[in-house]
Amino acid sequence: MGTIEQLRGQWINPSDVSTILMVIGGDVVQNAFAQGTGQLYTPVCFSFGCVAYAFITLVNIVGDGRLLPRPDYPVKVFNLESGYARENKNWVVGRLLRDIEAQVARRQPLEDGTGIRISVFEALENENEPTRFSWSFLHVIGALVTALQVGVAAIPIALDRQWGVMFITVVGTFLIQITGLLPQWRAEKLPNGQKSKDCYALTSGNGSTDIVVVIGKGLCLNLEEMSASQSPRVNRPWEKFQWLSRPIYLDNSEKGQASKQRKSKTFRGFPLGFFMTQITCWVLSVLWLLLLVNVAATKDYTWCILGVGALGMFQNAWLAAAELPSSKRNMPLWYCDTIMTHKVMDGIMDFDITYGRGIPLMEEFFPGRLHSDEVEWWRGNRKRYDEKRMKDSIKRGIPRSKEPVLPTSTLDPSLYRRMSWAKDNHPNSLHHIKYEPSTRFDDLRTRHRSGKSDASVRDQELGIQHEVSEETIQHMPERGTGDDIQIEQQQQQKRHDANEATGRAVDEP
Structure with missing residues (x-):
């Protein structure tokens, strides 16, 4: 043949x-x-x-x-409340960031020369069962x-x-x-903790132009737990299944009072x-x-x-x-705000002014020494850096610390823009974005100052003073005019000068 x-x-x-x-x-x-x-x-x-x-x-x-x-997409997960960061080991978290970045890019493309784009979302209630x-x-x-x-x-x-x-x-x-x-x-694919109150940041790491921030508000999947991706050989991942786990009784007897914790059923x-x-x-x-x-x-x-x-x-x-909306991964999100700047430091500073959670991101994207005006800004004396930025405001934009009012997307719920992965109606009607200062940042500052690395030297110079920006966040809803901000900045400068005169650290009471 x-x-x-x-x-x-x-x-x-x-x-x-x-x-x-x-x-x-x-x-x-x-x-x-x-x-x-x-x-x-x-x-x-x-x-x-x-x-x-x-x-x-x-x-x-x-x-x-x-x-x-x-994971087939690199992700670094930050808990912006505690400041801890970890490399992602979970396939779902990688796809979550990949899909959100793609959806954001279609709706808000990066402008020429954009250095950073920080997209802020709120978690909405997930109507699915813990294992569905x-x-x-x-x-x-x-x-x-x-x-x-x-x-x-x-x-x-x-x-x-x-x-x-x-x-x-x-x-x-x-x-x-x-x-x-x-x-x-x-x-x-799902963590045990599905009602997290923490604030998370997802990014591909230093050098990435995208940061996705998710504000938990007691409705978010615990992304920190997910990224750790515990082995299915241990009991923890199985405790959310009612039929594969049993309750733990407080008095160690099946007739006693059961606690909310459960323990996986085992065999061999x-x-x-x-x-x-x-x-x-x-x-x-x-x-x-x-x-x-x-x-x-x-x-x-x-x-x-x-x-x-x-x-x-x-x-x-x-x-x-295939690209999936986050709600199909049991994490429905509501779009809140986007910060886009030409300089990465400007964007992180604007994020810290608005949400008071910028320190972990600053340390990730700037692990080395900072310029003197940047050091002053993070200590609370923002005047010199912001004035330099204002001179180049056409390119770098107006600092949020000098804006007469907050961005409308963070104050007026009627102006919220709904994205395809959000629900039709936001659960709260007025001033729903209000963040209380986290005392855990005090522990973060202590941990940084006691470190031995080169980055810790920079942090010790900074003092990682965060009281000013937290105080600013507390008074955000009361701001309405440029005069209010100018008066507040003058008061902050006086407190700073008084501390310098007495020889005390800026972040000491």
Whole structure:
């Protein structure tokens, strides 16, 4: 048989191609599962790569015990209340920042020369249960593609009453749905703390032009806990499941008073939910291997098998990369404010003036020594730096410390701009953004001054005085004219000069 005849025969009825394709692309299927799990139906479709994914999962479960892939978008999470920062280890947090940045960029593109864009959001109430996600367009598209796959698999039945392709399609879809129902997906994707009051900042780190700030107000997922990504081998991630945990009784007896804390049920030293995942993954790996044998044995209508697999492959690739609103990740957000400046320091200072939480960001983006006027600004004497900025106000903008009134987006709820991931009605009606000074910044200053690093020398020079900006935040709603701000600045300067004259540190009482 010549080459032309071989190629013609292969294109008429491809052989062994589908078997080879079934063992590639497992990482795409893994990301699709990470994106789509959380409901009774998982929008992942039977596709090439499912067999490879089954064995990737088996290796991960035996190894580190995780189902979620590693983060594919760099994120550093800051708790702006305590000042602590940590590198993200959770896939969901990375996608959360990626999608919010993309949505903000479409609505408020960066201007030429913009150095920093700080987007501020408030968390809204999440109506889902602690272990459930919302239905979304992903599920609709997944169901449509699955129905189309079944239609393609029905062609051999209609023509020759051959049900081999239909059998492979139905069994593969069933195995995928069993994988998506594993509770460990939700255990890894959601934290135990889902009513956080802290203020968080998400950024890709020093050098990034975007910072996303989320004000918890007792409604936010604990992003600090999520970014730590505790191992599913320990009890903590399973305590939010009622049926996989039990209450802790105060008197150590089941007849006593139960506390609000729960403890995961265990089996052979592992949480029951993790043990279920291990058993299920072993069984699924064997079943996928048997299904692969059936695929290799199918010699007729191989184009139908390729069609079913190709539909699922493109659906899963789209699902793995799809952009989701934050509400579909159980963290609905309300857009509050955006700070965009040409100089990064200007933007962080404006953020500190408005929200009083700029110190951790300043230390991340400026780990070295500061200029003398910047040192004075963070000590509370803002005059010299702000005057220099005012001379170049066309490019750098007016400092928020010199604005006669606050930005309308932070005071007038009627002027709020709703973004696609926010609810239709804001829960509060007037002056809902009011931030009380955090006493934990005092501990932060003490920790910085006692450090031995080069950055701590800079902090010791600064004194990290934050009382002025906190005092400013307290009186924000009372400001209305430029004269009020000028009088307040004069009083601050007098207090500063008096402290200098007596030889006391600026932040001492």
